[in-house]
Amino acid sequence: MPPLLSTSHVTVRFAGLCALDDVGLELGQSEILGLIGPNGAGKTTLLNVLSGFQRPTTGEVEFDDRRITGWDVPRRARAGISRTFQDVGLFPHMTVLENCEAAVIGCGGKWAAAYTRASQALEWLDLVQYANVLARDLPYGIQRRVGMARGLTARPKVLLLDEPAAGLNDDESAAMARTVRRIHEEIGCGIIVIEHDVPVILGLCDRVHVLDHGVTLRVGTPDEIRADPEVVSAYLGAEAME
Numbered sequence: 001m002p003p004l005l006s007t008s009h010v011t012v013r014f015a016g017l018c019a020l021d022d023v024g025l026e027l028g029q030s031e032i033l034g035l036i037g038p039n040g041a042g043k044t045t046l047l048n049v050l051s052g053f054q055r056p057t058t059g060e061v062e063f064d065d066r067r068i069t070g071w072d073v074p075r076r077a078r079a080g081i082s083r084t085f086q087d088v089g090l091f092p093h094m095t096v097l098e099n100c101e102a103a104v105i106g107c108g109g110k111w112a113a114a115y116t117r118a119s120q121a122l123e124w125l126d127l128v129q130y131a132n133v134l135a136r137d138l139p140y141g142i143q144r145r146v147g148m149a150r151g152l153t154a155r156p157k158v159l160l161l162d163e164p165a166a167g168l169n170d171d172e173s174a175a176m177a178r179t180v181r182r183i184h185e186e187i188g189c190g191i192i193v194i195e196h197d198v199p200v201i202l203g204l205c206d207r208v209h210v211l212d213h214g215v216t217l218r219v220g221t222p223d224e225i226r227a228d229p230e231v232v233s234a235y236l237g238a239e240a241m242e
């Protein structure tokens with residue numbers, strides 16, 4: 001079966017800096033793929049290439065058997081590619097429901113559809129009790145869940161998550177991983193998740209893609225990644241694998 005979303009030979013250069021160098025990534029149909037690597041490895045740049053925020057210098061992006069390299073962000077969103085950001089970026093003076101409705105409107109949806117879709121996303125993420133709370137009044141962990149709900153309002157085929165557990169404590173990170181797993185089971189979308197918490201990623205993902213200095217270091221199952229001496233010595237460290 002062909003991959004749901006993929007890049008081939010993607011290179012991104014910022015002036016003299018090569019942020020990605022000939023990267024081929026594949027997300028299988030209904031797979032959870034982890035994207036890991038040290039700071040500056042190119043993870044967010046790759047997510048930007050997949051979601052349309054960054055045009056690759058060279059290389060191609062394919063989704064659902066179509067070449068989408070030249071598509072802009074709204075077109076990709078309408079086709080079923082949704083993403084969250086490291087900085088949650090909620091509208092602080094709007095309620096949780098309004099933040100989610102705004103995501104639908106922002107992608108060209110109508111108000112009636114916005115309410116239905118936003119309400120559904122809040123149910124998926126157990127956020128119904130916060131629907132009328134202003135975003136600025138929410139604890140950080142809940143704000144991150146709202147960020148994910150916003151990404152789900154589009155009912156995506158692919159959800160791209162940029163460090164969903166950043167800034168969360170261990171219990172909240174574990175809860176976030178359970179939420180990602182539940183989204184995957186209930187909605188059936190493919191998911192790519194960037195995460196620095198290695199045990200979380202190894203426990204959550206079907207496969208893991210390791211980037212280092214813009215280059216693919218390894219792609220494998222969590223067990224293969226755990227057992228790979230080059231990955232461990234490159235940056236993980238023995239204790240990170242426990």
Ligand SMILES: Nc1ncnc2c1ncn2[C@@H]1O[C@H](COP(=O)(O)OP(=O)(O)OP(=O)(O)O)[C@@H](O)[C@H]1O
Nearest residue numbers: 014017018019037038039040041042043044045046
């Ligand atoms: N718009 C930009 N202009 C110039 N350089 C950039 C730009 N975006 C990213 N970079 C550089 O590209 C490299 C890869 O950055 P990127 O943010 O993709 O890494 P990352 O793996 O997501 O890092 P982190 O884990 O710290 O978020 C870094 O050296 C970064 O400074």
